[in-house]
Amino acid sequence: MRYLILSDIHANWHALEAVLEDASGQFDKVICCGDLVGYCADPNPVVDWARANVTEIVRGNHDKACAGLDDLEWFNPIARSSAMWTMNNLSEENTAYLRQMPKGPVGVNGYQILHGSPADEDEYLVAPQEVAQVRSLLETKLSFFGHTHVQGGFLLVRNGVLRIPKTPPAHSEQVLEFENDVMYLLNPGSVGQPRDGDPRAGYILYDSNERELTYRRVSYDVAGAQARIRSEGLPDILADRLASGA
Ligand code: ZN
Numbered sequence: 390m391r392y393l394i395l396s397d398i399h400a401n402w403h404a405l406e407a408v409l410e411d412a413s414g415q416f417d418k419v420i421c422c423g424d425l426v427g428y429c430a431d432p433n434p435v436v437d438w439a440r441a442n443v444t445e446i447v448r449g450n451h452d453k454a455c456a457g458l459d460d461l462e463w464f465n466p467i468a469r470s471s472a473m474w475t476m477n478n479l480s481e482e483n484t485a486y487l488r489q490m491p492k493g494p495v496g497v498n499g500y501q502i503l504h505g506s507p508a509d510e511d512e513y514l515v516a517p518q519e520v521a522q523v524r525s526l527l528e529t530k531l532s533f534f535g536h537t538h539v540q541g542g543f544l545l546v547r548n549g550v551l552r553i554p555k556t557p558p559a560h561s562e563q564v565l566e567f568e569n570d571v572m573y574l575l576n577p578g579s580v581g582q583p584r585d586g587d588p589r590a591g592y593i594l595y596d597s598n599e600r601e602l603t604y605r606r607v608s609y610d611v612a613g614a615q616a617r618i619r620s621e622g623l624p625d626i627l628a629d630r631l632a633s634g635a
Contacts, residue, residue, distance in 0.1 A: 390498065391415060394577045394593040396422035396535025397449065398439075400475065401581025401631075402431035403617075404590040405438065407609030408580055415594055420497060422535035423449025423504035426487065427468065428582050428627050430617040432475050435581075436483035447493030449504045449536065450511045455479065456487035463511075467624045474623060493534075498597065500531040513537050517550035520574060524550065531573045533593070540578025540591040540604055544571050561589070563604040578604070581614075588634030 393416035398405050421443050426432040432455070439446065451468070453459045455475045464472060479487070493503030493510055506512040506519070507526035513536055514520050520543045527545070534542070541553040547570065567573070578591020585591075589606040596602075615628035 390597050391417045392593075392595045392597065393419045394422070394533055394595055395419065395580050396504075396533075396577050397424040397538050397579035397581060398426075398435050399424055399451065399579065399581035400426045400429040400432040400435050401590075401614050402429075402434045403610045403614040404581045405435055407607050408590050408592050411605065411607040412592065412594060418444040420444060420502055420533065421446040422502050422533055422577070423447050423490075423493070423510075424451045424535060424579075425449070426455045426475050426479070427451030428471050428623075429614055429631075430621040430623055432479055433483055436479070436486055440483070440486050445495060445497045445502060446490055447495050447502050447504050448487070448490035448510070451475075452487045452490050453510075456484060456490075458488065467626060471623055471627060474621065478621075494528070494532070496529070499529060500533065501527070501529045503532065503534045505534065505536040507532070511536075514543070514574070515539075517543060517552055520545065520550045524572070527572060527574065530571075531575070533575050533577065535576060535579070537576060538579035538582055538584035540576060540583070540585055540587075540606070542573070542575035544573060546571055561606045565602040565604070567600050567602070575602070578606070582631065583634040586634055588632060 454472045461469045494501040504510045508523045544551045577593035580590045594603045618628040
């Protein structure tokens, strides 16, 4: 089976469209590690698309908040105002979809998907030491997560955890070589709001038969996404940060 693995789309329809075009014909199923909404200005097109096309999904903290299932006091003022705007603008069907998104980890054909960490969907796994603390909770040799908006992830080797270096900015593709006796906790990066210094949308293509996994980056119409954010009166910083990917 060939999987398109996405995370943190964040209502950025322009970025999602570019990913789907870039990956066209190269996948059979779509998997999402959460955060369909929040930050950008097209939650309805993104959730409409997810309802029709995503096979397995876990909820992210923004999905939970925008579904009215969490207290917004945990959010900073910018995330909070985008969550409130999203709640006011989502269709009823899309709100209902967010409300029933499962909490991770969820098992998918021998691997797991989760949003933050296997211990807590809202926890960030940034440093190898943080991953070492939750490694006993990983039930499969291969897991996918999101939340940090940083493409890459971690190799769990016998005596420690190593960070996978992110795709060099000059490249749009990086192949992961699988080895025996290693567990993999992999992050496709963010489609809609990358924070690893590369403004291009990030995703993973994984072929489970061939055991082939590729990290990809694709440029998209950043100006178009920014114009949508500004025209809806969302905080300027949400538009500005898309240009730098920071
Ligand atoms: Zn996110």
